[in-house]
Amino acid sequence: xxxxxxxxxxxxxxxxxxxxxxxxxxxxGHVEISVTNFEKSLWFYTEVLGLALTETDGNRxxxxxxxxxxxxxxxxxxxxxxxxxxxxxxxxxxESLELFERLLTEMNIDFNWVDGGKKKALGDVIHFQSPxxxxxxxxxxxxxxxxxxxxxxxxxxxxxxxYTGKGVSPRRxxxxxxxxxxxxxxxxxxxxxxxxxxxYFIQNEEDVRLGSWLSRTNIAHEIALMRxxxxxxxxxxxLAYYLDSPDELIRAANLMAExxxxxxxxxxxxxxxxxxxxxxxxxxxxxVEIWTGxxxxxxxxxxxxxxxxxxxxxxxxxxxxxxxxxxxxxxxKIGE
Numbered sequence: 061x062x063x064x065x066x067x068x069x070x071x072x073x074x075x076x077x078x079x080x081x082x083x084x085x086x087x088x089g090h091v092e093i094s095v096t097n098f099e100k101s102l103w104f105y106t107e108v109l110g111l112a113l114t115e116t117d118g119n120r121x122x123x124x125x126x127x128x129x130x131x132x133x134x135x136x137x138x139x140x141x142x143x144x145x146x147x148x149x150x151x152x153x154x155e156s157l158e159l160f161e162r163l164l165t166e167m168n169i170d171f172n173w174v175d176g177g178k179k180k181a182l183g184d185v186i187h188f189q190s191p192x193x194x195x196x197x198x199x200x201x202x203x204x205x206x207x208x209x210x211x212x213x214x215x216x217x218x219x220x221x222x223y224t225g226k227g228v229s230p231r232r233x234x235x236x237x238x239x240x241x242x243x244x245x246x247x248x249x250x251x252x253x254x255x256x257x258x259x260y261f262i263q264n265e266e267d268v269r270l271g272s273w274l275s276r277t278n279i280a281h282e283i284a285l286m287r288x289x290x291x292x293x294x295x296x297x298x299l300a301y302y303l304d305s306p307d308e309l310i311r312a313a314n315l316m317a318e319x320x321x322x323x324x325x326x327x328x329x330x331x332x333x334x335x336x337x338x339x340x341x342x343x344x345x346x347x348v349e350i351w352t353g354x355x356x357x358x359x360x361x362x363x364x365x366x367x368x369x370x371x372x373x374x375x376x377x378x379x380x381x382x383x384x385x386x387x388x389x390x391x392x393k394i395g396e
Contacts, residue, residue: 085149237297240287260272260366280357335353
């Protein structure tokens with residue numbers, strides 16, 4: 061017998077299940093970072109990485125990859141400290157945003173609303189922090205990018221802007237990575253509260269969680285959580301953009317070297333996701349990953365894959381190169 065939405069809502073337990081179904085994020089939307097050298101960082105992201113500059117507004121710049129459909133996926137803000145200010149997630153509906161407000165209130169989690177229009181290209185947003193202090197932003201409305209300059213207009217309707225091949229020229233924004241003291245505790249919170257699926261994880265010989273990777277969409281991960289080897293609290297590990305092929309990744313490595321950008325690690329290949337990568341430091345000290353490949357997930361009943369200690373090294377790098385110590389200890393600050 062079919063059940064109408066009205067009949068489901070009449071049952072309290074069914075209402076709770078319905079709310080849980082409706083109250084979820086849809087996908088990772090953007091990251092906002094402060095940079096100590098605004099001009100050089102903007103040069104890096106536009107000229108070397110090859111992101112498109114949507115617009116600047118005072119001490120902020122709004123950027124996107126050529127097939128990012130939104131107004132921006134990266135915000136740079138000039139500041140005295142390099143840190144991550146917000147990690148933005150789009151929710152599934154306006155109703156979902158209201159349901160999150162109710163849940164945060166019930167859980168006694170401090171939050172605040174920012175009215176639509178006060179943040180560039182965004183409607184109403186909710187701000188709060190995760191247990192590890194990661195600054196979260198939830199929103200429903202966000203302006204789409206519309207090419208106004210003829211030089212950016214693509215002839216292809218599915219391309220919001222032209223592929224120019226300028227710099228590395230990644231296709232899209234991919235993920236963020238944060239370092240925290242307790243990976244397992246933090247992962248469980250993100251999965252339970254925001255509905256972000258746990259995809260795979262690595263344990264060490266003492267059965268301590270070294271890393272967890274999560275996504276709401278079908279890509280391997282949209283957010284990763286790494287154990288801070290120094291156990292000194294949370295920090296921002298990196299942001300990542302996606303390339304189409306391994307040959308573009310090698311080209312990216314050459315461009316970094318030619319432009320004096322430090323390559324921290326790579327090219328290499330993560331066994332966990334199957335993605336090939338390089339990690340670099342941009343002029344203000346943030347780590348940026350450029351990667352390609354990676355598996356896709358379509359199963360609705362996916363169970364997180366464990367990488368135990370004996371194969372964990374292959375999960376991190378299956379070709380045998382060793383990450384530098386900085387990879388496990390260095391990150392930029394978390395904004396308040």
